[in-house]
Amino acid sequence: MKLVKAIIKPFKLEEVKEALSEIGIEGMTVTEVKGFGRQKGHTEIYRGSEYTVDFLPKVMVDIAIPDDVVAKTVEAISKAAKTGKIGDGKIFVLPVEDAIRIRTDEKGDGAI
Amino acid sequence: MKLVKAIIKPFKLEEVKEALSEIGIEGMTVTEVKGFGRQKGHTEIYRGSEYTVDFLPKVMVDIAIPDDVVAKTVEAISKAAKTGKIGDGKIFVLPVEDAIRIRTDEKGDGAI
Amino acid sequence: MKLVKAIIKPFKLEEVKEALSEIGIEGMTVTEVKGFGRQKGHTEIYRGSEYTVDFLPKVMVDIAIPDDVVAKTVEAISKAAKTGKIGDGKIFVLPVEDAIRIRTDEKGDGAI
Amino acid sequence: MSKKTSLFKLLALIAGLGLISGLLSTGLMAQEEVTEVVEAAVEAAPTPAEPDEDYLALVATYGATFDFFTISNLWTLIAAALVFLMHLGFATLESGLAQSKNTVNVLFKNVFIICMGLISYLLWGFNAMYPGDFNGFFAMGTPLTMADYGGTDFSYGGTGLCMTGWTDFIFQAMFAATAATIVSGAVAERVKLSSFMIFATLLVTFGYPVTGSWKWGGGWLDAMGFYDFAGSSLVHAFGGFAALACVILLGARKGKYLEGGKIKPILGHSMPLATIGVFLLFLGWFGFNGGSVLSAAPEAVSFVFVTTAIAAAAGGLAAIFVSWVVLKKPDLSMALNGILAGLVGITAGADSVTLYGSVFIGLIAGAIVVFSILFFDKIKIDDPVGAVSVHGICGIWGTVAVAIFQQEGGGFSFVTQLIGTLSIGAFAFIFSIIVFGIIKAVMGVRVSEEEEYEGLDIGEHGQEAYPDFQGATKG
Amino acid sequence: MSKKTSLFKLLALIAGLGLISGLLSTGLMAQEEVTEVVEAAVEAAPTPAEPDEDYLALVATYGATFDFFTISNLWTLIAAALVFLMHLGFATLESGLAQSKNTVNVLFKNVFIICMGLISYLLWGFNAMYPGDFNGFFAMGTPLTMADYGGTDFSYGGTGLCMTGWTDFIFQAMFAATAATIVSGAVAERVKLSSFMIFATLLVTFGYPVTGSWKWGGGWLDAMGFYDFAGSSLVHAFGGFAALACVILLGARKGKYLEGGKIKPILGHSMPLATIGVFLLFLGWFGFNGGSVLSAAPEAVSFVFVTTAIAAAAGGLAAIFVSWVVLKKPDLSMALNGILAGLVGITAGADSVTLYGSVFIGLIAGAIVVFSILFFDKIKIDDPVGAVSVHGICGIWGTVAVAIFQQEGGGFSFVTQLIGTLSIGAFAFIFSIIVFGIIKAVMGVRVSEEEEYEGLDIGEHGQEAYPDFQGATKG
């Protein structure tokens, strides 16, 4: 089992969700985050002092999936979230050792 | 060491916290998240247009623990967070390679 | 590749960010979280009832990095985030199996 | 040093700019034939205008008191607008002290109450509350008609009710809905919306005018010499004890009172909203009390402004210091409640207590409210906004305080005041126990446990108060 | 049981505290030579003061009507202040119904509009709208001067316009900016800031005074017998149809209308803000309508207060129940729109419809607005705050409703009313299509797709509405 952690632009969330639905993924957990990366933030001015907003609003999507659908999942996310512009985000794949569905106490791939 | 990542219903947080305290776990990190899963959201109406709220408020609890208490921890969370209704959430167990307590620079199991 | 997950005091974020910049790390994702730990919260009073705020505001920084810079990164964070007082936070190191840059579809270390 | 030089430069800059703009404006002045404003009127003395016919007709109708009547009428209308604003005050205070998952529900109830209150008072309440001659205990209401209210003049009420019938109606109508609003806060976060809407309608339409008629309608309490200037009892204690009845029938919010007697506070979600609410209520109270003079009589209105403001301030200070001593921290929510407590306390005697009486009334109300909130929590009466303490308990206090702090020659009796306030509170309590009890039996008054946990916003309205999630997340 | 004992103890405590403070205050009273407030004035009867010279000079200037003139003038000023507050109402309503990423932008536009509106009305609009004799269709504006407005007295307008020229100006100036504010809400979340600022300036400066002069300036509609008391058409339908034109030229927000006819709602980010907005607008409307009496004539002003409040309440109730039936849920945002619909509806006839006419006008407006919002969404006119429905459609409704619900002897014609409101709407629509069309051609009216996605706050202002991120995150 893997945890796919995708950091994407907020307004792409819906498309990513739909792309995942299409390949049959029906569970995910979403967090509002701020991202720092190459997409250097704008220089802004607040009451006269310049500052750089390095931390841009992003959305992080955590998806636990069986090993065999990782490639498909990553591709689906990547395609849906791409704008081609800097700051599109990253996908990380982390190993997961176990999963439990709280409601039923099911374990493993069946739980996700 | 493992990272237990539990996604639960928000109002269950307190009970989960207490259940963990009881088995001696005294550290955790909590994030507000939105969950998408089988618990298909309600169909709602805003100014006349129907839409489905798929993203429901959840709380994600991250707990780093030594390997030997994983089972106990998962059980404690599972029991405390269960309502038996759809949407109760998931627990994922991820491997952790190292942990550091910033204050003391302690490493490993002692740090958590 | 590793995911370094640092939970720190909110006002230390900037210093941590700068420390990371200095050692050449130019990407991270930040989440607002609430932490529960030894730094037992204050006892507070709301309209006359005492309660303990166990959940204190923290910031979680996720940084994906190549294996070889893990030590350096952990050290940089640890140094920047330390106040020496209880509640300084933790750093967890998790294994990452793959990383993808959405914009370019680059994979692996090059993607981060 | 360098700071001072720079400051000096800045001042020099201002002076410089001043000179430039002086030159500029002199040019402009020439163009526009500058004349002095006030003096011009006097010196250039246009022949005094002949009053036009409309005006003469008005004066012919109203007599020599027309101008005073006009001022008084206008003041009461402005006061009505201020009392209206109190409904926004309640809406923001109550939603600020509720959890965010119940915010839409709290706001909705307040929007409903003001709309319903105005209409029901039009169709029934006003005429039930001010019935003219009646048995002193209960009168039937009827819809207002234009005939009754279109031709009022000074003879309607002299300096004692110096306004048109329309003004009388709208001022009283704004008051009427307040009773239900008080209940709204106390039952927040678990009451079933439809049940509450029915109860609130019945309370405002049929309950409130009854006790209102006892005093302001010239009923038995009035005959007895009971005094309640602007409604410490008739509005606030009434609302507070209705709230108490409902809370008892409804039960506490899940998770508030734990086994072992532990109390778990459920925190309000926005202190700025709550603070906005209290400031708006404070402002509105100038209309609530000031308008209750029912004319613009200068000394009465201005004295009422002073006692009202002073009691509110004293209440705030008392609550701050009492909570600081008792609870060890300067508690904002207690300070806010203290201000309201002072305001409720002064309401019964704003025109007839002494100046320093208003200070003491406020101080004591501010202290009472802190202990009262603690007390009700201890006996497991779960009142999220403290409505029972602020309006009920301090309403009683304010009513009896009229006798304690009365001006020389006032002649108010402590016993009469006590009888009056307790009768009104008792009526509100019993009325509510019966009506809310019937609703409970018939259709239930509480949302399901699950809905309570998930929040009433989703449960009752399918709407979130703060749905934003950084971009488009709804499909 | 134990509850009751405790409650009893609390009441006893209050009584006890009362006694103590009674003693305290008696001591204090002795010290301060307590005298009664109101009676003192009468009994101790100071010799009536000789009016001072200033006052005699004023009366010499204004004649016997001076006091009435003063009251009326004061009321209109207070009304102007209330109308000013409506701009805060719009600012909060519109920002509450926008996404958080566009909040700064919405607020900024509202701040700009009121500032610009006042200045442009000073320099052009007022004199273009009230030109005195003119061709009935269009007049040139000129800057106000002190000479014209410094010496006004009762003869300026009798009881029909009972105020100084300054008051006349400031009251009308507060109205003027409203038209642009209405548009602001409709084009929110995608309009280019600079383009909007130019359009709003042109609309307020050159568009609004034209239709204004048709009726209130004594132009052709006035001559025809058209009636629009406070501006259902002249302000609201004008703004609503200008908004419609702009929305058509601008297009819908990205992602609102999906292929296959599906509509994806884009939710407002803060229901408390939106609710605050509507309550403030309701309050401000007492000035908007009440001030439009243009004097403090007691019956007229008080009747207008009643019809205004009643229509608003009826509108709110209608929208609540219609949306409950049609949409299955009691929708807060519809309730809020219903209140506004009722207010817009009553604006044209607040002084001249019957009492129950105001109930019906409100009820129908509240129903209309729900269907109208659904309707415009169906034809893909994307209006984030419902401005076209609330102001445009209900503005028309209110104008024709004057004829339907008029008081006996009113003599208003349905056809004239319809001609008037449609002419005004048409002018606003065409003016806006042309002006906004030219701006679109020359400099564009819409932000880039990317900016729209990222939000206009960052894009146009480099500023976030809620930048906080638990501590210092900016470097």
Next chain:
Amino acid sequence: MSKKTSLFKLLALIAGLGLISGLLSTGLMAQEEVTEVVEAAVEAAPTPAEPDEDYLALVATYGATFDFFTISNLWTLIAAALVFLMHLGFATLESGLAQSKNTVNVLFKNVFIICMGLISYLLWGFNAMYPGDFNGFFAMGTPLTMADYGGTDFSYGGTGLCMTGWTDFIFQAMFAATAATIVSGAVAERVKLSSFMIFATLLVTFGYPVTGSWKWGGGWLDAMGFYDFAGSSLVHAFGGFAALACVILLGARKGKYLEGGKIKPILGHSMPLATIGVFLLFLGWFGFNGGSVLSAAPEAVSFVFVTTAIAAAAGGLAAIFVSWVVLKKPDLSMALNGILAGLVGITAGADSVTLYGSVFIGLIAGAIVVFSILFFDKIKIDDPVGAVSVHGICGIWGTVAVAIFQQEGGGFSFVTQLIGTLSIGAFAFIFSIIVFGIIKAVMGVRVSEEEEYEGLDIGEHGQEAYPDFQGATKG
């Protein structure tokens, strides 16, 4: 095309609904014997009512000027209520511009200040500020008594102070607390609560009345011909320079000024709150300036409304465009400060500058404030809300602007104005340096570095402004 047809259908629907309701209402009208509202009064002419005894007694006391006195008194009371609302304006503005972790603290301070201000002004301030004959520099205060203020009539102040003593007190009391509120914003986010509370109490009680007495109490500045209509200097510059002193003693917020001269902005957490604050302040200023006429004299009050609004609007526009040019972005927070700057600027001469003078005063104030904020940041005076610039610097500007833009015949001297404003600013500065300095030495004025980082809400109050965390997370 289809859009148009649909629109047409909707209009047809409205017309249809109109007809139905017309029929309905005709039925209803019959039932309620519809009579016309206004005409009825005239035609059906009830015999003019005999004025009742109460009224005759009032007139006997006040003489022929009673009605004018009543109007004026009422206006000043309403103005006091508007000034009260400014305290909510400050509370929301300051908390909006603070970080969320310090929000409860900012709100608490504002709640405390208004409560304390009213009580301290009652017990000391009023009589110290308006002592009657005194040495011109300093007078002792005493508590108000009922005797002194219960019997006032027109002779109290003629048209120049046309109100009861109560009104005089409450209007001035609302002003008094403002000075401390200004300081509150400047020292936000690091000042120790208890120290601030002590300082604010001393400033309002003992500092403010001194300079107040110099001019409004008839002291040396008044004798010199210095003019400050409503307090550009006496209130705003006073508060601004007290703030400057405190900020200097207090030091900047941690992390604001980095080594190498870099300035790190610390962003306010809620732009909607800040915007609400400025609109409320703008509204309140109609009472602040308009009420300072001290009667309802029509021309004076209406002219003051106009200059106040125009200067505010000009200030907003100037700040928008200056910040757009200088900072490259249209900055909402600067626009808000610009409005306030214009308001502070016009305060000294609202009744006595020319019409276009008010435009220039506003424009220049709006420009000054932008540069002043930049300037103070450059010299490391850390003032989170810009209080020193808005109130201090623009207060000076407004005071000298009276001389620059005065109406013909005004006779104000630039030098006298400059002396006056600088004396007042200097007194405020020195008083604050000494008092705040002593408090600093004795008990400290700053929270610990740790508390500053964690936020004063937890540190001082153990309370969060937005404690919600999706459900119950507190145990």
